[in-house]
Amino acid sequence: MKTAESLYYNGTIYCSAKADSRAETVAVAGGKILFAGSRQDAEPYIQEETELIDLKGGVMFPGFIDAHAHPVMAAYFLSGILLDVNMGRQEILAAVQKYIGEYPEKETYFGHGYAEWFFERERLHKEELDAICPDKPIVITGSSGHEGWCNSKALEMAGIDRNFPDPVPGFHFFRRDENGEPTGNFMEMGCLSILCERLNLFEEETVRRQLKQVFEYFSSIGITAIADCGSLPFMEEMGLPIIADMAYDRSLRQRIFGCCFVARPEDKEGAVEQLRQLRKTYFLPDWLEMKTLKIINDGTMESRTASLSKPYLGAARCVSPMLEGEDLQDLCLDAAGKGFDVYIHAIGDRAIHETVLAAEKIRRAGFHKTRITNAHTELVQEEDIPRFAQWNITANTTGGWHYGTEDEKKTIGERADRLFPLQSILQAGGRMSLGSDFPVDEQGANPMISMETGVTRQLAGNREGLILQPESQRLTIEQMLEGYTASAAYQLGMESKLGSIEPGKYADFTVLGADPFEVETYQIHKIPICMTVAGGKITYKKE
Structure with a gap:
């Protein structure tokens, strides 16, 4: 019988998403679960070197996937101007102007996060961004990443004009005015790819x-x-x-x-x-x-x-x-x-x-x-x-x-x-x-x-x-x-290794500060994460 490297106790432990699938303690060794069950039955796994981890009344579930x-996309999208779905048009433009004022040394600007539903009613135009920054490219993506907004300089440097073909007409396309000129609003990742590949937007x-x-x-x-x-x-x-x-x-x-x-x-x-x-x-x-x-x-x-x-x-x-x-x-x-x-x-x-x-x-x-x-x-x-x-x-x-x-x-x-x-x-x-x-x-x-x-x-x-x-x-x-x-x-094809707390599976756990089965429904979003464990290693612990 192996010795547990760590043992979790003093909390509510759900071995699965079922409300009746409970254990009193979980023993871990080598990044995997040795045992899940009663504290009494866990005793043979506990030796002097076993780390006892007190859940302090927390609620453990299999690790959330x-x-x-x-x-990777997040690392790019969140590395520039951060917008919010609750921002109106003028708030967005003010945020762009503020960022450019704080980073005047940058040669290009990228932002992310405006609400695309809002601009279904009010189309985006390159001239509004031109008024803020006419001489450097600006590219901004909406909250879903499936549409975007850019200024004239971005279109010019990427070689996108009235004669430039849309990647997938009607699906991945640059919106155009009555003369066929790009308006600065574009749809889908085919267009975003072209802009990003032709402009040096990221460091x-x-x-x-x-x-x-x-x-x-x-x-x-x-x-x-x-x-x-x-x-x-x-x-x-x-x-x-x-x-x-x-x-x-x-x-x-x-x-x-x-x-x-x-x-x-x-x-x-x-x-x-x-x-x-x-x-x-x-x-x-x-x-x-x-x-x-x-x-x-x-x-x-x-x-x-x-x-x-x-x-x-x-x-x-x-x-x-x-x-x-x-x-x-x-x-x-x-x-x-x-x-x-x-x-x-x-x-x-x-x-x-x-x-x-x-x-x-x-x-x-x-x-x-x-x-x-x-x-x-x-x-x-x-x-x-x-x-x-x-x-x-x-x-x-x-x-x-x-x-x-x-x-x-x-x-x-x-x-x-x-x-x-x-x-x-x-x-x-x-x-x-x-x-x-x-x-x-x-x-x-x-x-x-x-x-x-x-x-x-x-x-x-x-x-x-x-x-x-x-x-x-x-x-x-x-x-x-x-x-x-x-x-x-x-x-993920990992059901034999993840998704429940049972011996032989990886020791991946999520520990909550309250029981989602017990709290009032409209309070679920407030439940704090107290601890995260991946492969038996604590990757997060709430202070």
Whole structure:
């Protein structure tokens, strides 16, 4: 019998997301769980050298897994002008002017975080940024990262004029005036990639420092593993080696499960081979693995680039998915055949239907172990809901988005009352994983905010807030906890090693300051994170 290196006691310990799955103590050795059960039965594992860790009444769960985040992208997006979704137009312009005044030595400026719903009503124009800074490039992305705003100098230096072709017309495009000239507002990552690749917007040392802070932030909110859902290629060229260095010197605070990022139609050529090379280059078992093909197959509701089966209000035509039919299915089948998982960003019902068809083809080909995930899962055709279970598709979503606003009905009409039907997917036998989409989110990555919002379908902490209809789609706290633990572990193919507290699994734990099963519903978002443990190592402890 092994000796425990550490033993956790004096708290409420949930071995899974089930309210009745409790233990009195957990013993750990070699980064794994030795024992979970009664204090009396743990005695044989305790020796003089065992560290006794008093939970002081805290509430332990299996380590929370963020099943959709962008840590490398976060390091870039958060390294410049930080905006907020609650800012109005003049506040944004004032923040940009203030930052430029504080850093006049910079040759380029990048910002992130304005509310894209707001600017659906008031389009963005380069002249407003020109008035602040006419002689240096400015590029700003919206909160989702799927649209942006730039000044004339950025367009000029990137060579984008009336004759410059849009990357994917109608999907990835530069907005233009009646003369065909770019207005300074652009849609989707194909445009952002062009600007970032042609302009020197980021400094390596700043990105390196910011990436370290991103992982510290994730530890402070209880995250022990991350599904890294990718970044633009130029970001990963700098970011992935930094993460690898941290993994190899054992300073990495979360397990990172990465991907190859297909954001433009041309990216699909050679993508599976590129993923194979990434897996060989960046590999530390169960800590850093590149195992997923990620496809951005549509945009967002806010930017009107999500692919719907019927047009947006006031629009004459539908936005098509980036890939559809055999183009998408064959790419996914190639990935599955080479042992990779498939992860598809699909928000609109037309794009989600394409995910369903691709999953069907993968399963009919006999690849039943391939993990297939649909990211965001916002608007789903009724007939596709049971197909998540039928073809074993994990429905990934961000609980922090499940709240009502007036903007949705102005954009998609009565379809706004059918958003995020995750309860229906679960009731039909499907599986839900939860992630933050950080940094392209509005409420932050804290799982407690996500959990409350998913349970209430109201903005966290706002008891009188608009309820996202229908109320029947409200989720339970158990379902939310499952989405951050066992179901997220399944998405990663790590269910035998993560997602529950039981002997043989990794000692990844999240300790809360209150019991989410017990607190009043509208107080869930206030529950503090007291401790985070990854591989038996404490990565965060609340002072």
